[in-house]
Amino acid sequence: MVNKITSLAEYFQKYNESVANPEGFWANIAESHYWHKKWDKVLDWNFEGEGAPDVKWFVNGKLNITENIFERNMFMRKDQVAIIWEPNDPKEPEVRLTYGELFEKVKQFANALKKLGIEKGDRVAIYLPMVPELAIAMLACARIGAIHSIVFAGFSASALADRIIDAEAKLLITSDGGFRGAKSIHLKNIADEALESCPSVKNTIVLHRTNEDHVHWVEGRDIWWHDAIKGVSTENKAEVMDAEDMLFILYTSGSTGKPKGVVHTTAGYMLYAEYTFKNVFQYSDGDTYWCTADIGWVTGHSYIVYGPLLSGATSIMFEGVPTWPDAGRFWDIVDKYKVNQFYTAPTAIRALVAQGDQWVKSHDLSSLKVLGTVGEPINEEAWRWYHDLVGKGRCPIVDTWWQTETGGIMITPLAGITPTKPSLATLPLPGIQPILVDPEGNELKGNGVEGILCIKFPWPGMLRTTYGDHQRCYTTYFAAYKGLYLTGDGAKRDEEGYYRIIGRIDDVINVSGHRIGTAEVEDAINQHHKVVESAVVGYPHEIKGSGIYAYVICEDLSDKEQATIEDEIRATVTKFIGPIAKPDKIQIVSGLPKTRSGKIMRRILRKIGEGDATNLGDTSTLLDPGVVEDIISGAKVEV
Numbered sequence: 001m002v003n004k005i006t007s008l009a010e011y012f013q014k015y016n017e018s019v020a021n022p023e024g025f026w027a028n029i030a031e032s033h034y035w036h037k038k039w040d041k042v043l044d045w046n047f048e049g050e051g052a053p054d055v056k057w058f059v060n061g062k063l064n065i066t067e068n069i070f071e072r073n074m075f076m077r078k079d080q081v082a083i084i085w086e087p088n089d090p091k092e093p094e095v096r097l098t099y100g101e102l103f104e105k106v107k108q109f110a111n112a113l114k115k116l117g118i119e120k121g122d123r124v125a126i127y128l129p130m131v132p133e134l135a136i137a138m139l140a141c142a143r144i145g146a147i148h149s150i151v152f153a154g155f156s157a158s159a160l161a162d163r164i165i166d167a168e169a170k171l172l173i174t175s176d177g178g179f180r181g182a183k184s185i186h187l188k189n190i191a192d193e194a195l196e197s198c199p200s201v202k203n204t205i206v207l208h209r210t211n212e213d214h215v216h217w218v219e220g221r222d223i224w225w226h227d228a229i230k231g232v233s234t235e236n237k238a239e240v241m242d243a244e245d246m247l248f249i250l251y252t253s254g255s256t257g258k259p260k261g262v263v264h265t266t267a268g269y270m271l272y273a274e275y276t277f278k279n280v281f282q283y284s285d286g287d288t289y290w291c292t293a294d295i296g297w298v299t300g301h302s303y304i305v306y307g308p309l310l311s312g313a314t315s316i317m318f319e320g321v322p323t324w325p326d327a328g329r330f331w332d333i334v335d336k337y338k339v340n341q342f343y344t345a346p347t348a349i350r351a352l353v354a355q356g357d358q359w360v361k362s363h364d365l366s367s368l369k370v371l372g373t374v375g376e377p378i379n380e381e382a383w384r385w386y387h388d389l390v391g392k393g394r395c396p397i398v399d400t401w402w403q404t405e406t407g408g409i410m411i412t413p414l415a416g417i418t419p420t421k422p423s424l425a426t427l428p429l430p431g432i433q434p435i436l437v438d439p440e441g442n443e444l445k446g447n448g449v450e451g452i453l454c455i456k457f458p459w460p461g462m463l464r465t466t467y468g469d470h471q472r473c474y475t476t477y478f479a480a481y482k483g484l485y486l487t488g489d490g491a492k493r494d495e496e497g498y499y500r501i502i503g504r505i506d507d508v509i510n511v512s513g514h515r516i517g518t519a520e521v522e523d524a525i526n527q528h529h530k531v532v533e534s535a536v537v538g539y540p541h542e543i544k545g546s547g548i549y550a551y552v553i554c555e556d557l558s559d560k561e562q563a564t565i566e567d568e569i570r571a572t573v574t575k576f577i578g579p580i581a582k583p584d585k586i587q588i589v590s591g592l593p594k595t596r597s598g599k600i601m602r603r604i605l606r607k608i609g610e611g612d613a614t615n616l617g618d619t620s621t622l623l624d625p626g627v628v629e630d631i632i633s634g635a636k637v638e639v
């Protein structure tokens with residue numbers, strides 16, 4: 001078993017050890033895992049040069065991640081609950097799956113996948129709501145060496161198709177529909193629309209969830225989940241994988257172009273998910289842990305499924321939303337299951353702050369030991385509310401900074417060990433070597449500095465490539481500063497050496513903790529036939545952290561068109577990406593601030609979106625400085 005750090009002194013000792021001898025440090029942790037064959041070498045790496053990035057952990061090691069979840073834990077935990085599933089509707093009964101039961105289901109579904117011809121290395125797209133079958137499907141893929149690519153069930157048909165096409169998935173696993181609060185979403189219809197442009201998909205497995213009356217069916221392609229497993233054996237031997245075989249692809253947004261498929265591999269990801277889960281949350285045997293994320297995002301991958309299950313934890317999976325049937329839902333669930341560790345996003349906290357304290361005060365919450373946040377910077381007010389009201393001042397808050405690309409948590413307090421400060425992610429985990437640089441790439445040494453956050457040494461959970469386009473991985477993350485992984489975030493190191501994450505320094509917006517690329521939203525807006533050009537920026541939003549502000553140039557609009565254009569633009573974005581990317585504010589403008597070379601000066605648009613026109617910087621290089629005045633006078637915020 002992976003040991004936990006238990007004191008601050010031990011943290012510093014481990015940290016120093018991990019920097020002095022990273023290979024020894026990680027090899028020692030890997031010793032506690034189940035391997036078919038151990039590695040020949042702990043690490044081979046290069047962030048620069050031919051083929052870079054080239055990162056290999058546990059070279060030539062052979063294993064299967066599901067054997068490390070099941071076979072390794074089975075002796076002790078066969079009858080222990082692995083997953084508690086809380087349905088959207090509190091009147092529906094919950095589901096508890098023990099390690100033994102989950103194992104049977106995973107093996108059976110793995111065999112069902114094999115029967116459909118899915119083999120090691122094949123890509124399987126999964127588009128499911130938050131139901132236990134989502135975890136079963138992903139683990140079954142891992143069991144047979146198929147690469148899962150989970151697509152958040154809030155994405156549109158077009159966004160789903162893009163991801164399926166890029167990964168050339170052979171199979172899609174979906175459901176008739178999904179429940180979210182008072183709504184139900186007809187996922188199968190969306191999937192059918194997506195599949196019109198996805199020739200690689202040979203079969204669809206469809207789970208019964210919402211019992212939709214009329215489920216459109218393609219004979220020969222579509223199979224009900226319950227039919228796919230009917231009479232299928234639960235005997236299954238795990239596929240033996242290389243340490244560096246792909247485990248999954250997860251698409252994420254960047255500054256430019258379409259979302260990229262971040263690739264994680266087997267051994268390194270496994271180690272990192274388990275090590276970080278245990279240490280950050282200080283999970284102890286018998287605890288009940290709940291992460292409110294959706295498995296469609298990386299947080300759900302690493303901290304609902306892989307990290308907790310590798311650690312033999314009891315992990316709650318919640319199908320619904322924080323405010324339905326009322327704003328006390330989170331706290332109902334905490335009390336119902338006596339949750340010990342609770343992990344959520346600042347946007348959810350802010351949304352609940354706005355609903356009033358009574359929803360929290362009417363609950364016991366005495367089971368809570370640790371509170372966590374992830375996804376965006378947490379403002380001090382939300383931190384204090386979380387700490388004082390939810391945690392009653394006795395639960396440490398772990399403000400965990402990390403990314404889809406990092407596979408697991410990177411900078412964070414260790415619960416109850418690292419002294420915390422509101423809004424600071426504090427210190428790097430052992431094995432993580434952050435560095436702050438100025439825009440020219442010079443290291444900012446010492447404390448009390450602010451710069452661009454990079455990482456200078458590989459860690460096991462890091463991405464290995466972007467699917468189908470290795471060069472893009474290099475260009476996005478390693479080209480800016482030689483020898484460093486570029487996170488895309490700005491950060492401050494305070495006088496004590498604690499990190500405060502300031503936020504993205506590129507054209508990525510963090511909307512309610514979801515990463516959205518401005519270029520993607522612009523591309524979607526530009527699909528509207530009346531739109532000539534658009535520019536999208538983030539602006540401060542009380543609940544979402546950042547909202548989306550779109551400045552749009554349209555062809556001549558009639559009065560009638562003017563009345564509906566904003567709604568139509570929002571509908572277009574919903575169609576091409578999904579409701580999460582809908583602009584909050586749309587301003588129709590006659591021109592955009594462009595330099596003589598045609599580049600949009602987003603800095604100016606961001607400032608206006610923030611409501612601050614006092615300090616727009618040098619506008620003399622603009623082709624037409626007059627547009628700035630026009631934009632300010634029509635701005636959708638008070639400037």
Ligand code: WTA
Pocket residue numbers: 252297298299373374375376377378399400401402403404405425487488489501502503504510513514515
């Ligand atoms: C932001 C989510 C401040 C950051 C796990 C990062 C945070 C992006 C924090 C990654 C935090 C995540 N404090 N900012 N504790 N955690 N971020 O890929 O901008 O969806 O680059 O991964 O979220 O988002 P992603």
